[in-house]
Amino acid sequence: MRNENYFHSIRISEKKCLGCTHCMRVCPTEGIRLRKGKAFLQDLKCIDCGECLRNCPHSAITSEVDLCDSMSRFDYRILVLPSSLASLDFKGIPYEIILKRLFYLGFNEIWEEGIGNEIFLLKTRELLRNKSKRKLIISTACPSIVRFLQVNFPSLLYYLSPLNAPKDILASFIRGERKNYKNLGIFYASPCPAKVTSVKNPQGIKESQFDYTLGSDNLYNKVLSIRETGEGKMYLSGNLGLSMGKKGSEKNFLKNYKVISISGIQEAKNFFEKLEEEKIPPLDYIEVWACYNGCVGGSLLPSEDSNIAYFRLELENKNRTNLFSKDIDTFSIYKSIKSDILYLTEEIKPRPQYFLAENFEAAAKIMNETKKILEKLPQIDCGSCGAPSCRAFAEDVAKGETTLYSCVFLKSKK
């Protein structure tokens, strides 16, 4: 049974999974095992980064998004588009036409997440300006990174920005602005599994103001296959908000401060290790994304390569000559927005997976046992046992989750 406290949007199809171990090897938290020849996700470890999905050669791993049919449940429908969506290859169709096609699909309003980004960035700059107590701030813009800290680096949760993620700031704002609209549905076109998960199982807020998430890939196929266009209210972000679909945008905007910009989950892991050991020069702010090049590298985006997507977003951004949105005054929203929208309201707690056992004496016992088992193993990390490395396997055996003779080398010697 699934533990509802640790809901994930990642789904592995037992039918399509061949047990090839690709996903298991790339999981940054070692959260995948093979059980009976099929990949199995450990809920407590999964951070929804989408590395498994990206690396599955058999399309057996997907993210559970809602279907476009869910739209019919609402009388008034608002779609929030992530900035990274503008990085897609729309086969020569101008972005404005794409938006008009989205109206045709049944949306009454389209808001770019970039508007939320603008508010988020302005507020972040204000936090840095007034910063005295905290040594540094880690961005909360990437939900996978927030989860990564919960799972692997609990001591760094202390440094997380107190701000709500841009998309959630925007959704709450829209909900407030349209509170008199009956049966209003707010949809999000997610570029990645982490953002899908963050709508269904948010961290730091009680509940998300989004009703449904649609996969960017589904929406992409839809808008390319229709010819019709529709009309509706459009709220586009400025250059600043759109730029946040890619890495470097926060660093660029906060240029008066010491900011480091990191992208890629493995890079983030290395960095957090060093940060934990305090081996990093003094910093004010950490911009960090689970995907390479930021959200343009999102695993639900139908783009062939994150570098090309990054470049395409840069091109699209050249069309936005205004720094802030022309359709709405983000600066005055930032000045007047309520703090319960802007700030996280719940504590972001560590996930208990990291510890080997309830108490450290039991954990030390498991670690001792692990060491003894590891000495017997070939240490070539072949993955045939269903664990990502001999060390991880030894630990699984020590914890009693599998038996030593799942190792093909030991089995053949027996």
Place this chain on the structure above:
Amino acid sequence: MLEKALLIEECPVRGGDFEHGGEASSKIKNVLKRLGINDPIIRRVSIASYEAEMNIVIYAESGKLILEIFKDKIKVTAKDKGPGIVDIKLAMKEGYSTAPPEIIEMGFGAGMGLPNIKKNSDRLKIDSKIGDGTKLVFEVDLR
């Protein structure tokens, strides 16, 4: 009778290997993290271990860090083959250093190593034989 350690981890350290200097204390930190030891204690042990490790890298030919976990304390032993410490009392003083200029240029050897270990531990003991080596033991209490 001495109480038996619940867990022992040995991490080798190579003298002069600045590229990998810090890996042993990093390993110690990761072991403590997985055991579920409190963050403030991990921090103290990490800082002290790093200083002890860098002392081996800077001054000695070779050595190792040995982590021992007991019910009520964490013990780290840093053993090296090296020149030894001539005057331990003096070495314990903040700012006192015998590091050559090229080491100081790299940002090490500021004379804060041993004082930092003392500050971040509950007990510190140093035995040194000139021309032979140094054995440094520090302990951090778990309660």
